[in-house]
Amino acid sequence: MITLNHYLVLSALLFAIGTAGVFLRRNLITVLLSIEIMLNAVNLTFVAAGRQFAAVDGQIIVFFVMTVAAAEAAVGLALIIALFRHRESLNPDAFTSLKW
Amino acid sequence: MALDTVLFYAFAGITVLAALFVVVQRNPVYSVVLLIASFGGLAGLYVLLDAPFTAVTQIIVYAGAIMVLFLFTVMLLNVPREDASEFDRAHPLNRPGARRFGAVLVVLFLIEAVWAVWHVSGRETAALRATDPGSVASVREIGKVLFTDYAFAFEVTSLLILAAMVGAVVLARHRAE
Numbered sequence: 001m002i003t004l005n006h007y008l009v010l011s012a013l014l015f016a017i018g019t020a021g022v023f024l025r026r027n028l029i030t031v032l033l034s035i036e037i038m039l040n041a042v043n044l045t046f047v048a049a050g051r052q053f054a055a056v057d058g059q060i061i062v063f064f065v066m067t068v069a070a071a072e073a074a075v076g077l078a079l080i081i082a083l084f085r086h087r088e089s090l091n092p093d094a095f096t097s098l099k100w
Numbered sequence: 101m102a103l104d105t106v107l108f109y110a111f112a113g114i115t116v117l118a119a120l121f122v123v124v125q126r127n128p129v130y131s132v133v134l135l136i137a138s139f140g141g142l143a144g145l146y147v148l149l150d151a152p153f154t155a156v157t158q159i160i161v162y163a164g165a166i167m168v169l170f171l172f173t174v175m176l177l178n179v180p181r182e183d184a185s186e187f188d189r190a191h192p193l194n195r196p197g198a199r200r201f202g203a204v205l206v207v208l209f210l211i212e213a214v215w216a217v218w219h220v221s222g223r224e225t226a227a228l229r230a231t232d233p234g235s236v237a238s239v240r241e242i243g244k245v246l247f248t249d250y251a252f253a254f255e256v257t258s259l260l261i262l263a264a265m266v267g268a269v270v271l272a273r274h275r276a277e
């Protein structure tokens with residue numbers, strides 16, 4: 001029997017994988033991909049909770065999260081292209097000029 | 101075992117394994133393709149959750165549009181490998197003290213996660229509520245709520261998309277000196 005808990009645990013697992021990716025990887029594109037994994041883990045929580053409480057709101061929030069993810073991907077990738085033109089590298093440690 | 105259970109574990113396995121390989125993979129092109137597989141598994145889970153609209157949106161918007169954007173950027177920049185070595189040695193966090201502290205935090209987090217999962221699995225919860233077909237799922241219902249209760253948020257979303265579009269064009273433009 002699949003309960004809400006199964007979906008919540010799966011979502012937590014995905015979120016942990018995404019977080020690990022953000023912290024461990026040294027490539028800006030993979031970091032953005034890990035953020036997408038985290039957003040999707042949250043989406044799964046919303047849909048599962050909406051199903052549990054028989055409300056349509058969960059899916060609507062997912063709709064908005066997808067919009068924000070699309071905007072984030074567009075701006076993030078544009079930033080990555082601009083940064084790469086500047087330094088010829090995608091390592092986040094290469095962009096420390098603003099660091100005090 | 102019921103068909104539901106088998107499908108849940110199959111899709112969950114696809115999703116988690118693909119996500120894991122996205123993070124482990126060194127080549128960004130493979131990472132992007134594996135993430136598409138992960139999103140496919142998630143779309144299957146949405147179907148199991150009686151949310152076909154979200155499942156289709158997941159495939160079209162995420163796996164279709166956003167991932168193609170990523171793939172374009174990866175191929176445009178043409179940096180298949182991670183150039184980590186020369187930075188990692190000099191990294192300020194790459195010191196014995198900081199590394200030990202981080203290891204302790206990881207162990208604590210793992211213990212906490214295992215404890216939480218173990219605690220949850222021992223507790224009986226109600227099965228997902230059975231819904232009459234078409235009540236939660238229907239696109240008509242979603243549209244109705246989206247354009248009445250969430251109409252303002254929906255309109256603001258269009259502004260967000262416009263701002264993101266203009267921002268992306270301005271940021272990625274080649275600056276003519």
